[in-house]
Amino acid sequence: MKHSTALPTMRIKAFCAAGTVLLIVLAAVSLFTGKYPLSLEGLLSGDPMQLRVFFTLRISRTVVGILGGFALGTAGFVYQTVFRNPLASPDVIGVSSGASAGAAAGILFLSGAAAVTLSAFAGALAAVCLALALSSLDRSGKNSTIVLAGIAVHSLAQTALMCLKLTADPERELASIEYWIMGSLNGISSYSISGNLLLCLICLIALFLLHRQILLLSAEEGEARMLGVSVGRMRLAVLLTSTLTVACVVSLSGLISFVGLLAPHGARLLTKRNTAGTMLLGGILGAVLLTGADILARSVAATELPVSIFTSLLGAPFLIYLIIKGRQKA
Numbered sequence: 001m002k003h004s005t006a007l008p009t010m011r012i013k014a015f016c017a018a019g020t021v022l023l024i025v026l027a028a029v030s031l032f033t034g035k036y037p038l039s040l041e042g043l044l045s046g047d048p049m050q051l052r053v054f055f056t057l058r059i060s061r062t063v064v065g066i067l068g069g070f071a072l073g074t075a076g077f078v079y080q081t082v083f084r085n086p087l088a089s090p091d092v093i094g095v096s097s098g099a100s101a102g103a104a105a106g107i108l109f110l111s112g113a114a115a116v117t118l119s120a121f122a123g124a125l126a127a128v129c130l131a132l133a134l135s136s137l138d139r140s141g142k143n144s145t146i147v148l149a150g151i152a153v154h155s156l157a158q159t160a161l162m163c164l165k166l167t168a169d170p171e172r173e174l175a176s177i178e179y180w181i182m183g184s185l186n187g188i189s190s191y192s193i194s195g196n197l198l199l200c201l202i203c204l205i206a207l208f209l210l211h212r213q214i215l216l217l218s219a220e221e222g223e224a225r226m227l228g229v230s231v232g233r234m235r236l237a238v239l240l241t242s243t244l245t246v247a248c249v250v251s252l253s254g255l256i257s258f259v260g261l262l263a264p265h266g267a268r269l270l271t272k273r274n275t276a277g278t279m280l281l282g283g284i285l286g287a288v289l290l291t292g293a294d295i296l297a298r299s300v301a302a303t304e305l306p307v308s309i310f311t312s313l314l315g316a317p318f319l320i321y322l323i324i325k326g327r328q329k330a
Helices: 001-033 040-044 048-083 096-108 114-138 145-165 172-184 192-208 212-218 221-226 231-253 259-271 276-297 307-329
Strands: none
Touching: 001 048, 001 259, 001 276, 040 048, 048 192, 048 212, 048 231, 048 259, 048 276, 096 114, 096 145, 096 172, 096 231, 114 231, 172 231, 172 259, 192 231, 192 276, 212 231, 212 276, 231 276, 259 276, 259 307, 276 307
């Protein structure tokens, strides 16, 4: 028995180690990828322009790619575990689109990066609360209910976003909103990320400290209560923390598609388990996906492309695969 439980644990550690090594390699590539050429010789020689670009732009962008991807992958794991649904992710249940609508409202009616961040969080919070309220109307207990509710919330958020875009100044505000929606790490600098990243890091630490309760929430409600979990309060606390985590990323990068769906699924496919180690691996895979997609976004064309193009190229076929797999099991 000890041997059978040790093997999966070693497998998870091995995958986490391999993912970390790959992430380190991608981070090194990210630091030297961009329109302004950087070289190790130039940095070591103290070239002022190279040092300014490196410390102000490249390091900040790489850190956001790593931490943002890790946050989206971890939040996706939490959503899927709490809702007991493999399709429940920040994209599918409307949290990301709600955050984008909130950020658009902040761009139109408020000023400052902090205000946009708070607006993005308010939009994401409204989206998850509405999705929970709609799903509670169905007493059947089907796992698909939250996904259907999320689709409805996503549609409402998109409608609100379109209304906001209609009232925006075409030359200034509309361009800023479109920039948020496309999803990009371009424009991130050391001057604009400190508050967001600190809050995101705090939320991630809280989620990992609550990993036992998160895993217990995947059980039936009666079983979770017998194990000492206050299901209603804990579910609300976990979802709010995950929502704030996603809002911190979206407020910096705009709408990044499919990372929160792909990363936790990839972790489960590799480990065949649903544990705290799988949650960590999901975060690492999310960081690998977003960092890799960002490298492609600024290197495959003369102009920088939206990051979501590359995450969607992976995510859309994977979503189709999950649908086909689900039908075969049925």
